[in-house]
Amino acid sequence: MKKRKTRVVLVGCGGISNAWLGSESVQNRVDIIGLVDIRPEAALAQAQKYGYSNAVTGADLDSVLRETRPDVVFDCSVPESHCPVTLAALRHGCHVMGEKPMSDTMPNARRMAAAARKAGRTYAVMQNRRYYPGIRALRRFLDRGAIGNLVAVHSDFFIGAHFGGFRDVMDHVLLLDMTIHSFDQARFITGRNAERVYCHEWTPGHSWYRHGPSASAIFEMGDGLVYTYQGSWCAEGCPTTWECSWRIIGEKGTILWDGGDTFHCEVVSGREGFIRPVRQKKVPLTCPKTLAHGHSSAIGHFLDSIQADGVPETDCTDNIHSLAMVHAAIKSADTNRRVPVTI
Numbered sequence: 001m002k003k004r005k006t007r008v009v010l011v012g013c014g015g016i017s018n019a020w021l022g023s024e025s026v027q028n029r030v031d032i033i034g035l036v037d038i039r040p041e042a043a044l045a046q047a048q049k050y051g052y053s054n055a056v057t058g059a060d061l062d063s064v065l066r067e068t069r070p071d072v073v074f075d076c077s078v079p080e081s082h083c084p085v086t087l088a089a090l091r092h093g094c095h096v097m098g099e100k101p102m103s104d105t106m107p108n109a110r111r112m113a114a115a116a117r118k119a120g121r122t123y124a125v126m127q128n129r130r131y132y133p134g135i136r137a138l139r140r141f142l143d144r145g146a147i148g149n150l151v152a153v154h155s156d157f158f159i160g161a162h163f164g165g166f167r168d169v170m171d172h173v174l175l176l177d178m179t180i181h182s183f184d185q186a187r188f189i190t191g192r193n194a195e196r197v198y199c200h201e202w203t204p205g206h207s208w209y210r211h212g213p214s215a216s217a218i219f220e221m222g223d224g225l226v227y228t229y230q231g232s233w234c235a236e237g238c239p240t241t242w243e244c245s246w247r248i249i250g251e252k253g254t255i256l257w258d259g260g261d262t263f264h265c266e267v268v269s270g271r272e273g274f275i276r277p278v279r280q281k282k283v284p285l286t287c288p289k290t291l292a293h294g295h296s297s298a299i300g301h302f303l304d305s306i307q308a309d310g311v312p313e314t315d316c317t318d319n320i321h322s323l324a325m326v327h328a329a330i331k332s333a334d335t336n337r338r339v340p341v342t343i
């Protein structure tokens, strides 16, 4: 028997909605029955572009939800709207999957998680950078004990990105708009939540951003494991990938990962010498297809989870730990102190 498609209203019809509407998971498994944007012409334009001629479009979320009664709301609106959109969708009995970051503030994130629990519905966050072959292969390699217990994880993020628009004028631009991806990757790679952080944030003299395009943070991840992040959105030349360049150090060796498909791993092979001898180990780049396609894989995993009454990997109860790293780093930068990471 053919499975019924999941009935979805998508909110926020800007740039990133294309990654959702154009994804294989949405094309094959979802019926978009409504599109909402505070600019109704944007909702109409996406309905036309993706061929949803019967979808209800408009600017008023409540009335579109009343009219269409969807199973799920996809929230692709701006960070300040994630809380009101999610709360409204939960009030209408919908499951929600929303863009990162979960929310603009920790109190709003807590409110959203509590509302999902109370409604008995799933609210999950898009963390597409978990769904690529490289990070999945790395995680599997580490789980097999290839370099022993982790002792330190370091990530570099340097991209001279000229977005224009809201990012040029917002506060804490790198920490608020980008590091959620890297910090969430660090949690995925280490399997740990952060406990404390010290962060220094600055605006270089030549910056085309008003505030905070550069930051360095040191996170304590428990049991002596340290995760460091260095990043900048106004570093011209020699860019890293958007997934960061990583050095992962375990008791038995080190892995270098470019954030894409390239690894170099060396493990100790002898007990003598000032520098101990090492041998190279291959990191097999194998990954199930269902986990290898960014947005599409994350949406597919979410749909599988709600159909099986399961809990998706980036459920709000988990993802709030990644968001807490962002807000603790900001607090540390603002106060020039080492601060606890609390949810």
Ligand SMILES: NC(=O)c1ccc[n+]([C@@H]2O[C@H](COP(=O)([O-])OP(=O)(O)OC[C@H]3O[C@@H](n4cnc5c(N)ncnc54)[C@H](O)[C@@H]3O)[C@@H](O)[C@H]2O)c1
Pocket (backbone or CB within 6 Å): 011, 012, 013, 014, 015, 016, 017, 036, 037, 038, 039, 042, 076, 077, 078, 079, 081, 085, 099, 100, 101, 126, 128, 177
């Ligand atoms: N996962 C990723 O890799 C990735 C990449 C880019 C952006 N994002 C995230 O996606 C979200 C949207 O970013 P974007 O680049 O598409 O921005 P955008 O400005 O292009 O689009 C946002 C859209 O939301 C609409 N909107 C704003 N408030 C709304 C509300 N209350 N109700 C309905 N619509 C509303 C705007 O009118 C606009 O059309 C942000 O949270 C951003 O951080 C994620």
